[in-house]
Amino acid sequence: MPLGRTDRQPLSARRLVVSLAWLTLALGLTLAIGASIGSSGHTVLDLFGAGSRSGGSGLGADQTADGRDDGRAMAATLILRLRLPRLLLAAIAGAALGASGAVFQAVLRNPLADPYVLGVSGGAALGAFAATAAGLTTILPFVPVRELAAFAGAILTVGFIFSLSRVGGRVASYPMILIGVVTNTIYLALILFIQTLVELTRLHGLRIWLVGSIPIEGYDVIASLAAVSLACIAAMTLFGRHLNLISAGEEIARSLGVTVERTRLGTLLLASLVTAAVVSVTGPIGFVGLIVPHVTRALFGPDHRLLLPASALIGAIFLAAADTAARTLIAPTELPVGVITALCGGPFFLWLYRAQRGSTYFE
Numbered sequence: 001m002p003l004g005r006t007d008r009q010p011l012s013a014r015r016l017v018v019s020l021a022w023l024t025l026a027l028g029l030t031l032a033i034g035a036s037i038g039s040s041g042h043t044v045l046d047l048f049g050a051g052s053r054s055g056g057s058g059l060g061a062d063q064t065a066d067g068r069d070d071g072r073a074m075a076a077t078l079i080l081r082l083r084l085p086r087l088l089l090a091a092i093a094g095a096a097l098g099a100s101g102a103v104f105q106a107v108l109r110n111p112l113a114d115p116y117v118l119g120v121s122g123g124a125a126l127g128a129f130a131a132t133a134a135g136l137t138t139i140l141p142f143v144p145v146r147e148l149a150a151f152a153g154a155i156l157t158v159g160f161i162f163s164l165s166r167v168g169g170r171v172a173s174y175p176m177i178l179i180g181v182v183t184n185t186i187y188l189a190l191i192l193f194i195q196t197l198v199e200l201t202r203l204h205g206l207r208i209w210l211v212g213s214i215p216i217e218g219y220d221v222i223a224s225l226a227a228v229s230l231a232c233i234a235a236m237t238l239f240g241r242h243l244n245l246i247s248a249g250e251e252i253a254r255s256l257g258v259t260v261e262r263t264r265l266g267t268l269l270l271a272s273l274v275t276a277a278v279v280s281v282t283g284p285i286g287f288v289g290l291i292v293p294h295v296t297r298a299l300f301g302p303d304h305r306l307l308l309p310a311s312a313l314i315g316a317i318f319l320a321a322a323d324t325a326a327r328t329l330i331a332p333t334e335l336p337v338g339v340i341t342a343l344c345g346g347p348f349f350l351w352l353y354r355a356q357r358g359s360t361y362f363e
Contacts, residue, residue, distance in 0.1 A: 011303045019300055023313035027091065030317045034324040035083045039331055046075035088222050090214045090323040090337065091316035093278045094288055096229040098315020099308050100271035101289020102296070103236050106243040106304060107264050111356050112177050112349065114290035115275045118161060119183035120154050121284035124276040126187045127153025129206060133198045150276035157183060158272055212285035212338025214323045225277060232274035233312050239267050240305035247302065285338050287345020288315055294352065 036043035097115060104113040104120075115121045131137060131149035161183065165176050191210065209215075242263045245253035250260050278285075292315040293307065300310050319337065322344070326335040 011301075011306055016306050019306060020309055020313065023310060023317070027313055027317050027320070030320050031084070031087050031091065034087045034320055035079050037324055037328055038078065038083060039328075040074075040078055042075040042078050044079060046072060047079060082216060085219065085222060086214050086216050086323065086327075087320050089217055089225070089282070090320045092222065092226050092229050093214070093282045093285060094292070094315035094317070094319025094322075095233065095312035096274040096278045096315070097285065097288040098292035098296070098311040098313075098318070099233045099236060100275050101315075102293035102304065102308055102311040103243070103267045103271040104289065105293055106247050107267055108176060109247060110176060111294070112290070112353060114287065115154075115271070116284060116286040116288075116345075117290060117349070118176060118180035119157050119187065120272060120275055121279050121286070122184040122187040123153035123157030124150040124272075124279035125153070125210065125284040126190055127151070127276075128280045129191050129210070130194060132206060133194045147277055147280045150280040151273055154272040154276040154279075155269070158268055208336055209283040211336040212283045212341065213336040214282055214319075214326075217281065221281070225281060228277045229274050232270045232277075233308065236267055236270050237305065237308045239263055240303070240308060243267065243304040243308075244302070247304070283336075283338065285319070285341055287341050287349065288319055290352075291341075291345055291348050292318055294348075 032044050036045075101114050104115060104118065105111060127149035128146045130153075131145050136145045136149070161176055161179050164179050242253070242258045245256055245258050246260060246263060253260050253263075275289075293311050296307055296311045296314050299314075300306050319341070322340040323337045326337045326340045329335065
């Protein structure tokens with residue numbers, strides 16, 4: 001039984017705006033809650049003095065004011081320099097992976113398609129890891145070597161999977177999953193091989209990165225990644241009508257004037273670019289691109305003009321919440337967020353595979 005709305009309600013401008021507005025509000029609430037959770041007890045209200053602690057009823061006005069100023073300064077340090085940058089990066093990564101997963105599922109007409117499952121994230125991770133291990137990031141500090149290497153790895157993986165999945169001139173959908181699993185295994189072996197050849201000091205911090213984690217980055221890095229992600233998501237959304245027709249069948253799309261090959265190439269390049277940009281910073285976070293598009297399709301229907309931006313927002317909400325859980329569940333020890341998404345995505349993948357077996361998903 002395919003997931004998704006069965007009424008196929010036509011998309012109106014009002015429904016599009018209202019749906020995205022509610023999701024944006026939910027994302028803002030998620031970020032505020034996530035920024036307020038931590039062992040220190042400081043919340044976003046402390047930034048405005050509403051949640052600050054005065055230190056006792058016997059204190060004078062000056063002492064009380066000083067205590068509030070100290071509490072506000074500590075809250076600003078914890079929230080604005082530690083929690084919020086991490087949450088924003090998680091939201092951007094979730095948005096990129098959610099939208100790219102929706103594109104992969106539409107273009108490949110495969111409900112199990114996902115950048116991680118197909119090996120695209122693994123290819124990006126291998127490219128970024130190899131560039132770092134070779135010392136290129138040190139040799140060329142002003143060139144985005146890691147990001148370019150990640151994109152090259154992702155694009156080569158897409159091309160490799162397409163070439164092996166062609167049967168009788170057509171791309172067979174389900175063999176891609178098996179090829180992706182095998183490809184991921186090969187990539188992991190190559191990464192482990194590189195680790196044995198390079199001194200550990202050069203690879204410091206990359207082991208946790210390989211599982212998928214959200215680092216604390218500066219706002220300049222966050223702004224750059226946000227700009228790339230938003231541009232790619234907006235460009236993919238422009239293909240929404242064409243993706244709707246391709247999802248209904250390539251022959252139908254061609255009969256209605258869609259250049260299927262050009263649309264597939266353009267959207268896959270954009271999805272690979274945004275995946276590589278995210279992986280170069282956070283590592284290969286798994287299953288976000290699998291779970292999020294299905295949940296979004298169930299809530300808002302299959303129209304990609306809404307599905308893509310909604311998947312981006314729900315992906316942002318999901319990964320921000322997952323990273324908050326990874327940060328706090330067994331505090332003071334932190335889990336890589338990839339552990340949380342794998343624990344959610346693994347069972348979801350198996351359930352979805354069983355549910356979709358023998359059915360045509362996009363009918």
